[in-house]
Amino acid sequence: MYAGELLSVLPVKRVIGELPANVSEISIDSRALQEDSMFICLSGYTVDGHDFAQQAVDAGATIIVAERELALQGNCAQVIVRDTNRAMGLLASKFFDYPSQDMTMIGVTGTNGKTSVSGIIQNMLQSMGTKSALTGTIGFNLNGILYESANTTNDVLSTQQMIFRAKMEGCRVMTMEVSSHGLALGRLAGVDYDVAIFTNLTHDHLDFHGTMEDYGQAKGLLFSQLGQDLEKNKHVVLNADDAWSERYAKLTPFPVWRYGLASEHADFRATNCTYENFKTNFDMHTPEGTFAISMDLLGEFNVYNVLAAATMFYARGYALEQIVEHIQLLPPVKGRMEKVPSDLPIEIFIDYAHTPDAIEKAIDAAQPYKQGKVIFLVGTGGNRDKSKRPSMAEKASKADYVILTTDDPRYEAYESITGDLAKGMTHDQFACIGDRAEAVRHAIEIAEPGDMIIFAGKGHEDFQIIENTKYPHSDAEIAIAEGKKKFL
Numbered sequence: 001m002y003a004g005e006l007l008s009v010l011p012v013k014r015v016i017g018e019l020p021a022n023v024s025e026i027s028i029d030s031r032a033l034q035e036d037s038m039f040i041c042l043s044g045y046t047v048d049g050h051d052f053a054q055q056a057v058d059a060g061a062t063i064i065v066a067e068r069e070l071a072l073q074g075n076c077a078q079v080i081v082r083d084t085n086r087a088m089g090l091l092a093s094k095f096f097d098y099p100s101q102d103m104t105m106i107g108v109t110g111t112n113g114k115t116s117v118s119g120i121i122q123n124m125l126q127s128m129g130t131k132s133a134l135t136g137t138i139g140f141n142l143n144g145i146l147y148e149s150a151n152t153t154n155d156v157l158s159t160q161q162m163i164f165r166a167k168m169e170g171c172r173v174m175t176m177e178v179s180s181h182g183l184a185l186g187r188l189a190g191v192d193y194d195v196a197i198f199t200n201l202t203h204d205h206l207d208f209h210g211t212m213e214d215y216g217q218a219k220g221l222l223f224s225q226l227g228q229d230l231e232k233n234k235h236v237v238l239n240a241d242d243a244w245s246e247r248y249a250k251l252t253p254f255p256v257w258r259y260g261l262a263s264e265h266a267d268f269r270a271t272n273c274t275y276e277n278f279k280t281n282f283d284m285h286t287p288e289g290t291f292a293i294s295m296d297l298l299g300e301f302n303v304y305n306v307l308a309a310a311t312m313f314y315a316r317g318y319a320l321e322q323i324v325e326h327i328q329l330l331p332p333v334k335g336r337m338e339k340v341p342s343d344l345p346i347e348i349f350i351d352y353a354h355t356p357d358a359i360e361k362a363i364d365a366a367q368p369y370k371q372g373k374v375i376f377l378v379g380t381g382g383n384r385d386k387s388k389r390p391s392m393a394e395k396a397s398k399a400d401y402v403i404l405t406t407d408d409p410r411y412e413a414y415e416s417i418t419g420d421l422a423k424g425m426t427h428d429q430f431a432c433i434g435d436r437a438e439a440v441r442h443a444i445e446i447a448e449p450g451d452m453i454i455f456a457g458k459g460h461e462d463f464q465i466i467e468n469t470k471y472p473h474s475d476a477e478i479a480i481a482e483g484k485k486k487f488l
């Protein structure tokens with residue numbers, strides 16, 4: 001792209017040196033850029049990107065976008081802006097030619113359920129034969145092929161690049177998990193959503209947001225940023241049973257659809273939920289009548305997730321018969337109350353619960369299938385929101401036996417993490433075992449035939465982060481190997 005054309009989107013700029021004619025790519029990482037590229041210096045949480053500008057020039061960058069003039073050797077121009085993070089949003093959108101405007105963009109936000117709802121939508125689109133993409137905690141899924149990505153909601157440059165790739169691959173729809181960090185840090189600048197979905201808001205990430213009020217307001221940006229152009233066919237899908245929904249409804253002029261179990265005012269409502277033979281059954285009441293649903297996703301929380309997806313499809317004009325058919329074909333979402341197949345005389349589930357509310361919902365989901373004890377293993381991350389730890393354990397106390405462990409301890413001592421968790425336990429049937437592999441082995445050791453074990457917090461992840469290194473770790477693999485030794 002012509003450098004002059006690209007830079008025309010920046011409001012205030014001072015250019016030092018002579019601009020090259022073209023920009024081949026934009027990068028925010030000096031370790032990964034090509035000749036004739038533009039390097040944007042971001043002041044990060046760990047290091048300052050300005051310190052890597054010379055490295056970027058040496059690697060081929062010919063334009064440096066920075067917040068202050070830098071002493072640089074070599075053939076490059078410097079563009080000085082007030083805020084490089086904001087400049088990145090404008091530049092990335094322009095460079096990739098505003099790709100979200102050519103696709104149906106679906107944003108899913110909320111404390112729990114983002115991966116599940118967006119995965120359900122992606123699965124339904126794929127089974128309906130629609131080319132589609134998904135970004136979120138599990139990675140970047142492009143037409144069924146999974147690529148790794150750094151964050152649930154990635155930096156604005158990667159985000160625009162992924163949308164562009166999806167568009168070039170012929171995808172008509174892209175679903176994105178939208179984290180509160182992503183919203184608060186401007187990672188979604190320039191993304192023109194057509195649908196915004198809210199799952200729920202409960203305690204998490206207060207190390208970053210400080211208060212629930214600020215956390216809730218950050219999520220609200222998704223709805224207010226839908227804009228005011230009422231000629232556009234945009235929709236908002238809210239959980240009628242969560243009090244935050246009414247606040248979010250006021251942030252947007254677009255049609256609001258509600259789903260839920262409790263509220264009689266929901267457009268999509270589920271009643272008569274039953275759980276048997278690892279199937280979930282319910283009646284789905286819709287604006288066009290009631291449909292009996294039987295699906296493989298477990299737990300009441302998944303009824304909410306499926307209702308959110310169904311409401312979205314209906315709002316976008318899909319026929320109810322098609323929606324109902326494809327709900328019933330849905331496979332379980334990876335690592336979310338996913339039953340591990342085995343010949344063992346116990347049931348093993350892998351789950352991703354790492355908030356108090358998700359822990360409660362996961363244990364509730366297991367209750368209908370309970371024969372013996374419910375053993376619940378849960379950990380929490382080191383050097384992250386510590387305030388949620390006791391309430392996580394308090395909710396975990398709903399299980400008959402609880403194993404408190406770590407889930408990416410990073411630089412924090414095991415005892416500090418399990419000690420904080422233990423403060424919330426409401427009964428004494430628990431053990432603190434910081435080493436997660438040892439904790440998994442303990443779960444098998446105390447299990448008896450008929451028991452159910454839920455390994456929570458790791459979900460789809462196959463690693464444990466200790467200090468800043470990712471070590472391979474799989475709860476399921478350890479549990480099956482240990483179970484075979486004990487039972488078979």
Ligand SMILES: CC(=O)N[C@H]1[C@@H](OP(=O)(O)OP(=O)(O)OC[C@H]2O[C@@H](n3ccc(=O)[nH]c3=O)[C@H](O)[C@@H]2O)O[C@H](CO)[C@@H](O)[C@@H]1O[C@H](C)C(=O)N[C@@H](C)C(=O)N[C@H](CCC(=O)O)C(=O)O
Pocket residue numbers: 028029030031041042043044045046047048049050052150151152153154155179180181182
């Ligand atoms: C606190 C936070 O949000 N950190 C994000 C941030 O990292 P950072 O500020 O530490 O970056 P940095 O390492 O200081 O680097 C600053 C700049 O220097 C550049 N650099 C650095 C080194 C070098 O040699 N050369 C170079 O150019 C970097 O590329 C970067 O542009 O920018 C990175 C790149 O975009 C993110 O991956 C990283 O997310 C980290 C991994 C993270 O843990 N974030 C969490 C808090 C987060 O965002 N979570 C949410 C929610 C998840 C949920 O819902 O559960 C998410 O959306 O993922």
Ligand SMILES: Nc1ncnc2c1ncn2[C@@H]1O[C@H](COP(=O)(O)OP(=O)(O)OP(=O)(O)O)[C@@H](O)[C@H]1O
Pocket residue numbers: 110111112113114115116117137152177199200301302304305335336337351352353354357358359361362459
């Ligand atoms: N709608 C829901 N309400 C409450 N809990 C839920 C809901 N959906 C899923 N859960 C629970 O939360 C866990 C995480 O679910 P999911 O990964 O879909 O949420 P998420 O919002 O993507 O989480 P994260 O932001 O950490 O990636 C699940 O394993 C399950 O235990």
